[in-house]
Structures are given as structure tokens and as C-alpha cells.
Amino acid sequence: MTTLAKQAEPAAPPQSGKPSRFSIRRIGDLKIALLFIFPALIGFVVFFLIPTIRGIYLSFTEYSILGDPTWIGIKNYTAIFSDDLFWNAMAVTVQYVALNIGFQTVIAIGLALLMHRVAKSTFIRGALLLPFLVANVIVALLWFWMLDYQLGIVNEVISWMGLPRIAFFGSEQWAIPTIAFVNVWRHMGYTALLIFAGLQSIPNHVYEVANLDGASPTRTFWSITMPLLRPVLVLVLVVTVIGSFQVFDTVAVTTGGGPVNASRVIQMYIYQKAFGESDFGYASALSVILFIILALVAFIQMKFLKGNETDLD
Amino acid sequence: MSTSTHSRRPRESAAAVVGSPQSRRRGTKPVNWRRTGAWVLVMIAVVVTIAPFLWMLRTALSSNHSLASNAGNLLPADFSWGAFQRVLGLQSPEQAIAEGGSGAAINFWLYLRNSIVFATMTTAGQVFFSAMAAYAFSRLRWPGRNKVFAIFLATMMVPPIFTALPNFLMIKNLGLLNSFAGLALPYMFMTPFAIFFLRQFFLSMSREVEEAAMLDGAKHLRIFFQIVIPNAAAPLATLALLTFIGQWNEYFWPLLVGQDENVRVLTVGLGVFKSQSPQGAPDWSGLMAATLVAALPVLLLFIAFGKKVVNSIGFSGIK
16 A cells, blocks of 8 residues: 555645646545555445356355355356246346336426425425334335235225225235335425435526416426436436345345235245245346446336436426 | 535425425315315325324224224224233243244344344444545545545445345355354445535535634544534434434345344344234234334434434435
8 A cells, every 4th residue: 555655745735727637746645545445445346346246156156155166157147038037036126116116206307396385394204204204114004004904904995995905915915015115105295305405406587488478387397307307317216216126125024025926026936036945056146137237227217217308498 | 515505595485386286176265275285185184194002002902802802993892902012022922822922932122132233233334434535535636536436425326235245155155154253244344325414514514614623633533523423413413313214124134144143133033023913813913013113213313313314314214
């Protein structure tokens, strides 16, 4: 570390303007900079960089934790390709993401508009944020109780209305929609706050002009708010979709992946392969695939929704 | 792109000039109806958000055996502190079983301690080391600075599950499974988010005081500890709060490396408690009492510092 530094101490205080990066004197900051990033660098290399490389390596091996990993080339990947449980996990995950993101985004946009136009109080924003601050596990258990088939309050209400009770977590057709709903409930306030912050960056004069032109509220929403909000919405979508693909806690605590395979999402499948069947090579290959899918999803969203461009100019 | 600047932007005029564009009502008195309708929607959202927590409290204060016969009653069924006593280990196993519990010890206090140790260790380390790194990335000039920062940021894209498996193997090989070191180490040094969050703030700080100190011969370490840290107390506190809440709620990693009683955190403990519940008639009161107590620290922090949390969420708050 010291060998990299040409000069022991910075010779002069940094300039407040735009100091040249190529100035010899600036190299002097390198030593102290290395000292400052040293702990973070250790954390980065040991817990992010090496695991990432090791994870890719393990995906080409057969490894059951006992003994050493054996190199088997792309066998894990070819096996995954013809693994019905993998395709089932993907289908279940995609179904979850579609339900979760679809409802969550629409509700959050509505809530954000309400926060922006009507309810400006921090108290209301705080109240709506509350579920997001409580652990996934706690939220899952709370709804597991409220949606219980026999005693849950939701089924009580359903039966009062003369409808048949629903086995929310216990039936194959309801498990994933239920889990998706629980997480919509947890995330809608948080997502709304993110969108709300985006709404605040739209300049007022755009709305004033629209109003002078006699644009209806509906027209204003679709022609002004939505287009100007697009960069923020794309960012929010990228982040929430990536998070949604990695759903685990709610499933693990409530259904454990069942009934049968109905809610075995991809991360649950990876967890079961690694820690249930001690098949770390296969599990690593699965996580490489998940990683690639997430990168593709982010790339496609940024590219086709033009998340990094603004219409404000 | 801090939100605190956005939230102070005057926006009332826009709201007054243009009605709510999302509302499709246009009656004879458009403004009033629209506002009333909007407020009804806001209230529905608040009720939907808060009511489940009240139901949690109501269930926790009920006696478990009476829940079945009072399933639709809004008030606690046969009011009792039994569930809380059961969770906090104030009941004998016989009494707990008689009241509908599993009778198994759940060591709630131990899990509570473990959660506090885990969340505090990781928050302190992460915020401090990330602040140091953020200082180097914002206030120091050195070749390759922006490239290194970009590489750090890129790791935000790596899904946690991807690094979790190799990290588990490493912690296992180091013999740190079921230890606080094993639980905390991966979180203790940095997260890209924390560095990003603080760097944004450090970049916006005035250089004048710093320069004056430098002319006085102060070294970077002294400037960092005596000028930058005190001046950044507010964003550091916000980050610490967000980190602590996040770590308190963490489930996946502690599930992998902290199964042992001595290091089991509350979230993992709650999962175990749920699976221990007698199958036919689960101990719902006990479960809700446990979740409520587990959520309490976060709820208290939120009541105390809610405004800070709410205002910190925006573009820079995207995690």
C-alpha cells in the first residue's frame, strides 16, 4: 500500500474549484485515501468480489460441502435446462412478480398523487410507510393469522357475506396471489414515497400552462405527469422488480414453498437445493441464472423505457 | 439528489392551481367533491395500513382458547396478559400449555439480546467504515477514484442470494458458523448504498472550514473526525437509523449462519416459534404477542425519528 504513494503527505490544501486530477501533488492524497477506503476495500474484496467469482466457479462444479468441489463443466446448466422444478419455480416467480409489481405500482402511483395533491402531512406519509419498516417475517406472520382459514378475520368477514371461506395460504391457486398481496401491502407506502419524491421534481409552471390551456385533470395526468415522471418510475420499477424476483422471507415463513410446488419461488428453490440437499454446485448455477435474469430485466427496463433520459428539456 | 431539498420546494401553488389530475369526478362543485373523494381514499389507505397492527395487538391481548368463539369480535377475546407472559418466559411450561402454548422454551430475551448485538455491531461498523470510504471518494483527490467508486456501486446489482452461498461456505470454513462474528462480518465493512448515500452528502459540504483547518496544519484524520463527522451528524444518524432497521429485520443470512440458540436473532426465532406451535390449534395469541414485541423497537424508533426516516426516502433512498 505504501509503495503506491509517491509522496508522503499532501503538500498543499486541496483547491476548492476543480483541482486537476493529473497534478503530481494530487497523487499525495493516494496514501491517505487508501487508508480511508481500506476497511471498505477489505469488505468489498472479501464479501462481494471473491464470493462473486467463487459463486461463478462453483456453478461449474459438483459440490456437496463435504470434500472438494469437482469440475463438471456445464453439466449443472444442462441439468437445470431439463429440470421441471426449475421451470416451475421460474413460472411461479414470474407470476408473483407480475401480480406484486402490477398492483403495487398502480396503487403507489395513486397514493403518491394523493400525497402530493391532498394529504401533505408527514404523519400520513409516516403511517403509510410503517409496514415497510416492520420485518418481512413479522408481516408474513401477521397476515398468516389474519388470513387463517378457520379463525382469521378476513375469512370471518368473507363468511359473514355468505361467501365460501378461502384457504389463502393452503390452496395451490391462492398461495402465490396471497403472498403477492401481502408484499403489496408491505411495500405500497414505501414505493409511493419514492414516486412522491419524483412528483415533487416536476416544475409547477408545466401544470400552470396546462391549466391555462384548459387541459382536463385526466389529460394532465396522462400528458404531463406520467411522461415527466417516467425516469423516476423506471428507476422505481427496476429496483422493485429486482427485489420482487428475490422474494423469500414471506414464502419461507408461511407456505415453505407449498402446497406441493405452488409457491416454490426461485430463491426458495436455491435455498432448498443448497441447504436441504447440500447440492451447492447446482444451487450456485441456479443463482448465476437468477443473476443473469435480473441483469437482463434491469437492462431491458432501462433501455426500452429510456430511464436515463428526461423529457423536461 | 437528496430529497430534503425537494421536500422543501413550494408546491402548494401547483396543487391550488390545478386540481387533482387523478380524480375523474367533475360535478357541479368540482373542487370540493374532488378533495372529499381524495381524502376518503387517503383515509382508506391509512386504515388498511394501520388496522392489521391493531388486530395484532387485539389478538396478543386475547386469551388463546377464546379466539375461536370470538373470531369476529373487534375487542380482545377474554382479555389476558397471558400471551405476553408466555412469550417473555414469565409462565411455567404447564401454565403455558394450559393456555394454548406449546410449552417449549422460546428464550425470547436471548433472541432480543442477539438481535440488538447483531444490529448494533453491523450498523456501527457499516456506518463508520462507509463514512471513511465516502470521505475518500468525495473529499480526497487520487487517481482512479471514480473508477473504484463505480466498481463499488456495481456490486449493488449483485443479488444477495448470489453472494450468500459462497459467503456461507467461507464463514463455515473459518469456523465462524453460529457466532456473532460470522453473522456480522459480511455487513460490517461497507455496503455500496451507505457509501453512495454519504458521498452525496459529503460532496455538498462546504470546503471552507476544512481548508482553514488544513492551513492550520490539521491532517486528514483530524479533519475527518473533528470537522466532517460532526457536520454530517444528521445524515449519519439517518443512515444509522435506516441501517439498524434493515439489520433488525434481516432474515435470510441469520437463517443460514445463526441457527444456534446463542446467536439466533428474533426474526429467525419467530419462524421457529411458528413452526413449534401445536398444529391443530396454533398459539395465535402467543405468536402475535411475540411479533408485536419483536416489532416494538422499530416502532419506537419510528415514533421518535419518523420524520427523519420519511424525509430520507427519495431518489437517494432507493435501496
